[in-house]
Amino acid sequence: MRQVLERGWTLTFTHPESGETMTIPAQVPGNVIADLHRAGVVPDPYFGLNSAGLRIWEFVDFEYRTGFRAPETEPGERLELVLEGADTVGEVRLNGDLLGELDNMFIEHRFDVTGRAAAGTENRLAVLIRSAVNAARKFHRTPDTFTLAYNYEGLYLRKAGHTYGWDIAPRIVGGGLWRGVFLEQVPADRWTGVLLYTTHASKQLAKLVLDWNFETAAERLTGFGARLVMKHGESRFEKQFRIDFTSGRTAFEIADPHLWNVRGHGDPALYDVTLELLHDGETVAVRRFRTGIRTVRLDRTESLSPGGDGEFRFLLNGEPLFVHGSNWVPAEAMHGEARDRIRRDLELFADLGCNMVRCWGGGVYEDHDFFDYCDERGMLVWQDFMLACQLPPQDDDFARRIEAEATAVIRKLRNHPSLALWCGDNECDEAALWSGGGERFPSANRITREVLKRAVLANDPDRDYLPSSPYLTDSAVRLGNTGNAPEQHLWGPRDEYKGDFYRLNTARFASETGYHGMPCVESLKKFLSPDHLFPKTDDPEYLIHAAQPYGDPSGPYAYRIKLLLDQVENTFGSVPRELDKLVAASQAVQAEAVKFFIENFRFRKWNKTGILWWNVIDCWPQISDAVVDYYYEKKLAYYYIRNVQQPVLLMMGEPASWHCELRLDNNLPGPAAGRYRVSDLLTGEEIAAGRYECGANCCTGLGAIRVSSGKHRMHLLEWEVNGEWKCSHYLLGHTPYDLDYYLKCRDAILSKLNIPLAGAE
Template sequence: MIKVSHHSTVNEEKAVLSDWKFRQTEGEEWLPAKVPGCVHTDLLKNNLISDPFYGENELDLQWIDKKDWEYEASFDVPAELLNKNQIEIVFDGLDTYAEVFLNDEHLLSADNMFRSWKANVKPFVKEKGNVLRIHFKSPIQTDLEKLEKQGYNFPAVNDHSEDGGVGDKNLSVFARKAPYHYGWDWGPRFVTSGIWKDVHLRGWSEARIEDLSILQKNVTASEANLTALVEIEAEEEGERELRIQTEEIELIQTVQLKRGMNEVSLDMKVQDPKLWWSRGLGDQNMYEFIAEIRKDGSLVAGKTTRTGLRSIKVIREKDDEGKTFYIELNGVPVFAKGANHIPNDSFVTEVTLERYRHEIQSVVESNMNMLRIWGGGIYEYDAFYELCNEYGILVWQDFMFACSMYPGDEAFLKNVKAEAIENVKRLRNHPSIALWCGNNEIDTAWSAYDEDGGWGWKQQYSKPIQDEIWQAYEDVFHTILPEAVENHMPGVYYWPSSPMSDWTGDSRQHTSNTSTSGDIHYWDVWHGLKPFEEYNHHVGRFMSEYGFQSFPELKTVESYAGEGDMALDSKVMLHHQKNGRGNYLIKEYMETYLPEPKDFPSFLYMSHVLQAEGIKTAIEAHRRKKPYCMGTLYWQMNDCWPVASWSSMDYYGRWKALQYYVKRSFRDITLSIDGTNRTKIDIHIISDILSDMNGSIRMSLSTFDGTLLREWNESFALKSNSATKFVTLETEEVIENRDPNNIVFKAELELEGEIIDAKYHYFTSVKNLSLCKPNLKIEEVSTSSGKHYTLETNTLAKQVYVTSDLEGIFTDNYFDLIPGEQKRIEFLTRSKDQGFTKGIAEGIKVHSMSDFIKE
């Protein structure tokens, strides 16, 4: 018999089914299974397959998705639950094609990973010896039939069908499951099946509250006008009392319930609300709302929810240069600083609360305020959004469609509609949700209103099929999804596709790298082989994607490759690079910008520096153009397996150089030095805080051995929430015919006697700098507040890289150090329950770029 985790709320009993077994349907023996989980992870836990992430093992595991699988649980029902009038079984997530049987009675058929499923089991359940069986049909075999019926292939450029042994057949578009399961240009192909969220029995009598949502109609600092939306399921009709309360407010209303599902709304006002703010702008205040149903004074049912009160809008207004695209929070224009988020694992049930907390705390440590939940993954678990609420991280939420065209048959559209409504309703109480977006890159890929535009997709089809495919697109992204948002999360902005210039229904809809409206994905750097300097010349209103790759650090590479694989062109290294020529692109860019690394571990280090320098160029170009540009979200924050990719933090949560660079470039008040034009230096000051400031900039010129050549100060006044060019310096006047390969310019921003930012500028490419091997010293210092580390050098130490044997991060890393300066850093360990905590590093090693250069 399985263990049943038993929970009780007001007049409602819940039992979670937690012990399972599974087998391949073709008569194989039963084996223990972990639920939530999937077939791949269960096979691994039973030692029946090798580590999917090691070497080229991925290719040997493609047989799994061609088979049918069964999961089974036997259980007893607690008396308290069995005695309830209503008993149903609820599946929070089934992946994906499933037939469910209880005691040999067919309960339901499931066909959408992103939906929950439930069935009445009162007639079938018994006190002892119940057997629940779930038959998972192969998603590949199921969708091969759909493709044959369709008669033609849909575009799906990231569907690694050849790796999956199905030739050129793009099957991902037919299944409502995570698109990245079929492969991507940073991820493997593991098309999973299994029970990916909890299964539980739910028993109740008389009535229960299915949902409590707080719709925010108008929120200001003086008053919040809200509507509490309560979904009540009742056994019988009758008059009941509905109570809603939060803090000092309690509202009571008599409601007439009918049998079945009821939707009751109750308007309420909160005076002088404590507003929810994104990180950097204010506190993340949250309110708890309690709904209760009473009959004759007795409590019948109750439910609690938490939300933050805020006004959030996407402002799109015509101006002299086009049309704005920015988020306004509580009346304040917000410059969005952040990254794109993908699922943290190829097997999403392996993601723990600690891993989520590590990611979100890394976001906070990096001075970000937004993540884009990209449309090729999953609608994240509730815990992810709760952490975003807690830490003040805004969420750009895609629906789960990416880089593909989709069918438009009635069953598919009906399924999508149910999925959209359920997920909008599930997420609508989270104050972090800033906007919903229909899909990733499909509008621009198809470019319906530009005959020669797009990615060459539509040109593959006859005109009637083009029209059929585009009609399906419009049904989903211009009708079903916006209606789901408007009807169930009114007031929150819907944007059909990212990137897009405008929603016009003509050629003005599609974006380009020069669009002055909408959002832009700029990929000419990397995919287009353009130099980093091009980031300065292609700045749109909201930069929602751009990126550059690096390898993970050596410790991570050693988790998937052996000593004989440590070469750029080894089979394993090429397999853990899903972007075609990616490894060689890194090498080509490195040859342009950096010295030649002495060996493969040095190449890994140099790839970190290269990526960080490129994305720093982009981020600061975007921030300098505020308020024309009001958002910069680089690709990508994280990884789903250990791999060479665009991430700033690898699969194990280890920070690359980029994450440290981002932390510096995203400071709420920062300096930015633009030296794109070698004949001059533009120094900019950028502020995202909501108060004016006065301060000074200290500028200096030094040789690499620390000799101070000149130093001067200039004061400034800066308006709140703005960016300005502080000064332009002529390069020749600054360096005065000195050797540009041996001098460094430094600018420090001082406010109220404190240096809050410092930036360095070199007058030639890093590969040309006259770097000597420094004598780096690090000292551990104990104070009343704990330990920290100070570093000093005798000559310029470029890209100082500090490591520890313990998992964690330093408060700064990959920084430059000049003689006469003392750098102070702290070590933050990863704590399972608390995230980052101040700690003591063990096995510290200190390197600089000169240690990795080929002599």
């Protein structure tokens, strides 16, 4: 039984300028900065320069207060106070007495309040959230650690890294009770740990293992048993077995199982699981959850050979899976706010045809609702642990805290069938190349090579673990050669999107790559002042909303505005002076770039096995690589990506020896066949036509078309799938292109795709 504590909260603090003690209403779950804005204490943190003014609030402590009446407990029950998420450092008091300390944003905190929370009378609860910046002062950083310019305050704290400022998020340190607070009546008999996983999956037979732990007040462990029931539709499996101890394991088989699959490969079949703890024939505890019968394996080599041989591919139910997906950043920069954005953001991933979501290590571990959605929609989840772009501390205290965090998170999420992989961090192996002092090789990172690996093996032994993304060997770091890693983050110079870096990349799998695209004019007007709408490299408003904290033109992320303008100039020969035309040009560059990145990988299937581009949607209003802005306005790239991530795709390769090769990729689990044709998009002149046949999950060549790279031409590619015609396009010729010609072609493409032009501007 749970009693949710979500009403009647207040927030008390000392104003950093006036010195006045203030108390305002608080929202739980929520964020203190959002509470300050709702109370009129600070202006909208998402508009103009306002986020820079939050610096003075980083040194303020906040106290949440509320009252509640506790429920009556049954004999043998405990009453626990649960904080599902507290950001980050603080303490909890009940009726003036200290219950305990807070020190980790990512995990829940439980406090036994049995006998301390009085039933029938008002209890006073106070949660102090200390300044995270001040709390970090107590740590003595050693020179073997490193992180990004604005993130040293967070190096030792377990708080979302992006809150200090990142190249994709604002500096809004904030804090608060960002997940639910409730009282829970904990019975004496209960399951304390349940893990159900699949070791073999085929259409004929599945082999599963159930691992369990439970607590009981019984003096003797006699007369105990368990009943496991798994249901999917009309299918029902039941197993009843004897239990002689509070922990154990049982293996079993299910004939003709319904397998869980990703989008486009079959039904993501889910089983409703009921596990009853029996004592002398009576049910004394029940655990209910959903799971899927499937196996996921990561087949990888540590590096590529000098000849380019190597592997990084996912196997689902024993079959290789070509991955097409994107990176997940927090749905909201101020954690605890706008929880409805999570599902809405995931719906964009599903609409785009993604079969994998990578949860990036600079954010947070999402909750069950996130994974439930992915379970239901057939989207795999690559889960980073929350370490990013740093050489983390190696001391025993930090290692202990990381292992406790990982253990809690793994035990919470491990039964979700969508969870494909645990990854130790984001770009911490690469950080060894950036730190600029001494030799620090990846193998020396005990956090990812020992601590997290041990936590995964202990708590989720059948799931794969990747120490870092990208994973680098010591020799790769010694030689400065990230190109021999099978899995890579393809950022590079961010120059010509068909340049050698992107076109000739050696990655088997790309887990990050992206390109800038401006939001639409109407969105810009919502977060920039009227006289700051046109981008300038020294404009502090633009700088802040291009992820440069404080709008500092000399800061490490200030390059992003010039980069965006350079990409437009490189592609179209000049930067338009009209804002609406600049936005159209910028979105066109982004759309063509990400489309090319995806097609470049599909064209070389199975030499390449997947791409997770960056990224779907922003966590606040900004100019970025996202293909949907914070206000849910879709950029042109959204429509192009959705089109090229469809299961069957006709593509043209890049010119070589006066020809462009035609290839058709089929991601379906069965063969595809039909007609195809290639024509000039604007004139309708037919260039090629024929029939294709392509086996399941493979890519096949369809010949070549003679071309001249000196001629700009937009090709319309059409093909038939089950009697329905699909289409895409290919832009021939070297940059720069004529912008007016391109926009005319864009309009024709969108018309072919039945997308209103207003939806792509």
